[in-house]
Amino acid sequence: MLYPAPVLSAADGQVLAEIDEMRHSLRHRLQAGPAKWVMGLRDFLTADAVAASNTIEGFRVSTVDVQDLMAGERDVDVSDENREETLAYLRMMTYVQSLHDVPDFAYSKGLLNSLHWMLQGHRHTRDKVAGQWRRGSVYVTDGGNRRSVAYTAPDAAEVPRLMAELVEWLNADCSDHPLVRAAMAHLQLVSIHPWPDGNGRMSRSLQTLVISREGVLAPEFSSIEAWLGRSQNTWSYYLELKRRGATYRPDQDVSSWIRFNLTAYHQQAQAVQGEASRSAAVWDLLLSFAGSAGLDERMVSALHDVAVHDRVRRARYEQAEGLTLQQAQRDLRDLVAAGLLEPVGRTRARYYTEGPRFPERVLEVARTPMTLSRPYPDALG
Incomplete structure (x- = not known):
């Protein structure tokens, strides 16, 4: 038996309508935006989601470091373990993102196990198998205390049946709103806990995959992983899961879980809208500045990274603009000579921050924080 989706309240319906409106508005904005800006x-957003989801599991790599790893940078100051976990999650999430428009797509136990192998294959052992259902008991500890168990997952013998039921449910036609269905998919998988490890990230990734199959927005614009990774929200996430009880009890009302997820969707949509507005404003200001300063327009992407993300590396700039190594190096040297960039570090580990002549107005716009509103009067925000 799986958890049944609850009946939405009038307040839930209103919040869901607001989320839909924000998502459709963002879709039109992205369709009209410059391709390089949209790709950036x-x-x-992909890097932010990966960094946040890994942080929940104790693997701490900043968003900007994840961006550098995505660009193929080798000299990123992270531990070997954090690098490996980040790259594994990136590979898995890249595949999840690519499934959004596959015409003959279907969920299957093989697909879920393959995604788990991408995530956990580097940790595969005889006792902790990757890409296969667990063979023994699994417990979720309470607050990191290994002797205090917050949740005991269903017996291993029940996992194949429960996962078959989940796959059937995922493939079935359903009248539930896709965002509600995605939240329920997350809850179903994390409660079954079918693998020895990696269940949290897999459950959050399944939620993203269900959203992406809806087709309104590319998955990176709808994932709530970045929201969940903020410390206060992570704590609330654990508390909400804890409400479900110490054992698998799918015959319960999970309205609070849906309300929690609708809050996450709403605030993440606000955050993405704010990020898009800020990023677009910075891009336009830099285009104008580049024209007046006689800079090549392609240099805008390097300056934009510095303004919005605090730094740029040569490899990321080279990749973003499709340049040769020599072209990228020459552009960055010219920007340093003009006082717009400041190099930090030497040789391959070097990155660039704003120089003394970087336009102040651009930095002011780029670094003005935003405030998120609460969709429910008593919701965390």
């Missing part, structure tokens, strides 16, 4: 925003 997509890369940032």
